[in-house]
Amino acid sequence: MIKRIVLASSNKGKIAEFKAYLRGFEVLSYGEIIKPFEIEEYGNSFKENAIIKSRAVFDRLNDKNAIVLSDDSGISIPLLNGIPGIYSARFAGKEANAKKNLELLVQKLKEANVERADAFYTAAIAISTEKGDFSVHGWMYGKAITDPKGDNGFGYDPMFIPQGFDKTLGELEASVKENFSHRSRALKLALILLKTLTKDKR
Numbered sequence: 001m002i003k004r005i006v007l008a009s010s011n012k013g014k015i016a017e018f019k020a021y022l023r024g025f026e027v028l029s030y031g032e033i034i035k036p037f038e039i040e041e042y043g044n045s046f047k048e049n050a051i052i053k054s055r056a057v058f059d060r061l062n063d064k065n066a067i068v069l070s071d072d073s074g075i076s077i078p079l080l081n082g083i084p085g086i087y088s089a090r091f092a093g094k095e096a097n098a099k100k101n102l103e104l105l106v107q108k109l110k111e112a113n114v115e116r117a118d119a120f121y122t123a124a125i126a127i128s129t130e131k132g133d134f135s136v137h138g139w140m141y142g143k144a145i146t147d148p149k150g151d152n153g154f155g156y157d158p159m160f161i162p163q164g165f166d167k168t169l170g171e172l173e174a175s176v177k178e179n180f181s182h183r184s185r186a187l188k189l190a191l192i193l194l195k196t197l198t199k200d201k202r
Contacts, residue, residue, distance in 0.1 A: 003025050003026070003067065003194075003198045004025070004026040004027075004028065004067065005018075005022060005025045005026065005027050005028070005067050005068075005069050005194070006028055006029075006030050006033065006057065006061065006066055006067065006068045006069070007027060007028065007029050007030060007068075007069055007070065008030055008039070008053040008054045008056070008057040008068055008069065008070035009029065009030075009053075009070060009071070010029060010030075010031050010036055011154075013153070013154035013155070014071065014183075015027075015029050017174075017183060018069070018187070020174070020178065021178065021183075021184060021187045022187070022191070025194070030057045030060075030061070030068070033061065034060060034061060037056075037060065039052065039053050039056045039057075040052075041053070041072070041086075043072075043086070044086070045086065045124070046072040046073065046074065046086055046122050046123070046124035046137070047072070047124040047126070047135050047137070049072035049086060049124070050070050050071055050072040050124040050125060050126035050135060051070075051126040051128070051133045051135060053070040053072065053126070054068045054069060054070035054126040054127060054128035054133065055068075055126075055128045055133055057070070057128070058128040058129070064130045065130070066129070066130075067127065067128075067129050067194070067197065067198065068127070068128045068129070069125065069126070069127050069190065069194075070125070070126050070128075071123055071124060071125045071126070071183065071186065072086065072123075072124050072126075073088070073121065073122060073123040073124065073182060073183060074086060074087070074088025074089065074121070074122060075088055075105075075119055075120070075121050075144065075155075075156045075160065076119065076120055076121075076122065077105075077108075077109070077117055077118070077119045077144050078117075078118055078119075079109075079112060079114065079117040079118065080108055080109070080112060080117070083105075083108065084101070084105060088101065088155070088156070089101070089155075091104055091105060092104040098154055098155050098156075101155070101156070102148060102155070102156055102158065102159060105144070105156065105159065106146050106148065106159060109144060109145075109146050110146050114146075115145065115146050115147070116143045116144065116145045116146070116161075117143065117144050118141075118143060118144075119141075119142060119143060119144035119160060120139055120140060120141045120142070120182075121139065121140040121160070121181070121182040122137065122138075122139055122182060123137065123138045123139075123181075123182040123183040123185070123186040124136070124137050124186065125137075125138075125183075125186045125187065125189075125190045127190060127193055127194065127197065129197055131197060134193050134197075136186050136189035136190050136193065137186055137189075138181075138182045138183060138184065138185030138186030138187070138188075138189070139182050139185065140162055140163075140180065140181055140182035140185070141162070141163045142160055142161050142162040142163045142165075143160070143161045144156075144159055144160055144161075145159050145160075145161060145168070146159070147159075148168070148170065149167070149168045149170055149171055150167070150168050150169070150170025150171035150172070151170060152169070152170050152171065152172060152173065152174065153169045153170050153172075153174075153177070157169035157170040158170030158171075162177075162180065162181075169181075
């Protein structure tokens with residue numbers, strides 16, 4: 001029996017990435033089941049915000065058999081005191097889009113008089129079920145640059161060069177990024193949890 005995973009997200013880029021990775025599971029956006037609603041992310045860490053989202057959707061579904069998965073992720077630049085961090089998705093303001101967020105971060109780097117700086121992505125994945133809330137993390141290290149390149153991916157991908165590469169995430173194919181991205185690393189751990197929680201012995 002194929003297990004259904006409900007994603008606590010409406011982000012098309014994230015949904016596509018999760019569906020590609022969670023092969024063997026039926027993956028749905030929660031918006032396909034219930035009317036989307038505003039979830040206030042008031043946590044102080046990626047983990048806290050991920051759990052807030054997955055638990056909010058689980059409670060709203062009102063289905064004890066539901067398995068809700070969410071993630072909270074972002075990029076941090078130590079040189080800039082860790083920004084944007086947990087505010088990555090709303091760095092340029094609550095109504096900002098990915099383009100404006102990226103442009104603002106590029107501007108901040110330029111104001112610091114650097115063309116590139118150490119940076120890292122964090123992905124916290126939370127799983128909420130009737131058994132409780134669980135979470136795992138994944139990281140990806142590299143450099144943030146002030147000359148964005150590439151149209152693949154989403155968010156800050158065009159300005160991030162992962163360690164061991166000379167191209168940005170925006171230039172790399174999804175099949176390449178799937179092997180080492182912060183979200184892929186977190187998903188590998190999440191799969192272990194999912195198989196345990198669903199008693200899936202495949």
